[in-house]
Amino acid sequence: MTGTVRPALAAVAVALAAPALAGNDIFTRAGSPENFTGAVRIDYRFRGSAPATINGGTVTFALGARTAWHTHPVGQTLIDTAGVGLVQRWEGSIKEIPPGDVIRIPLVVNHWHGATPTTSMCHIAFSEAVDANPSCG
Numbered sequence: 455m456t457g458t459v460r461p462a463l464a465a466v467a468v469a470l471a472a473p474a475l476a477g478n479d480i481f482t483r484a485g486s487p488e489n490f491t492g493a494v495r496i497d498y499r500f501r502g503s504a505p506a507t508i509n510g511g512t513v514t515f516a517l518g519a520r521t522a523w524h525t526h527p528v529g530q531t532l533i534d535t536a537g538v539g540l541v542q543r544w545e546g547s548i549k550e551i552p553p554g555d556v557i558r559i560p561l562v563v564n565h566w567h568g569a570t571p572t573t574s575m576c577h578i579a580f581s582e583a584v585d586a587n588p589s590c591g
Contacts, residue, residue: 480498480499480500481498482495482496482497482498483495483496483498484496485513485521488522489521489522489524490519490520490522490568491518491519491520491522491568492515492516492517492519492520492568492569493515493516493519494513494514494516494519494568495514496511496512496513497511497512497513497514498511499511499578501583502582502583507528507582507583507584508580508581508582509580509581509583510578510579510580511578511579512576512577512578512579513576513577513578513579514574514575514576515537515539515569515574515575515576516569516574517569517570517571517573517574518569518571519568519569519574520566520567520568520569521566521567521568522566523544523564523565523566524564524565524566525562525563525564525565526559526561526562526581526582527561527562527584528561528581528582528584529558529559529560529561529562529563529581529582530558530559530579530581531558531559531580531581532556532557532558532559532567532577532579532580533554533555533557533577533578534552534553534554534555534557534575534576534577535553535554535576535577535578536553536574536576537569537570537573537574537575537576538550538551538552538553538569538570538573538575539567539568539569539570539575539577540567540568540569540570541557541559541566541567542565542566542567543559543563543564543565544563544564544565551567551575551577
C-alpha cells in the first residue's frame with residue numbers, strides 16, 4: 455500500500471467516525487454470540503437508499519474477539535482503522551491486517567476476521583444489501 459493511500463483512508467475513517475445524522479437508521483449494538491466470539495461493538499454508520507445498496511459501519515473487536523465463519527452474497531471490503539487484525543479465508547492461512555490496509559473479500563467466500571489475542575482492532579466494513587438484507591461485520 456502506498457503512502458498516499460493511507461491519508462485518504464484516514465480521512466474516510468474520520469468521516470465515518472463523525473456523529474451520525476438523525477433519521478438515517480444509524481445505531482450501535484453489541485455483536486451477537488451467534489455471529490461473533492468475544493466482545494464486539496457494531497456501529498452501523500450508513501445505509502444506502504434505493505437504488506443504492508451499499509451499507510457500512512465500524513466494528514470494534516476486543517482482544518481475541520472475531521466473527522464466526524460467514525459469507526457475503528456480494529462480497530465485503532474492510533479497512534483496518536486501528537490495531538492489528540486477522541483475516542482467514544476458508545482453507546487459507548491466517549493473515550495479519552495492519553492499520554490502514556484494505557481487505558477485499560470476494561462474493562460468497564467463507565471467511566472470518568477480528569482482533570489478535572493481544573491487540574484490539576477496529577475496521578470499517580462495507581457490504582451491499584441483497585433483497586434489502588444488509589450485512590455488516
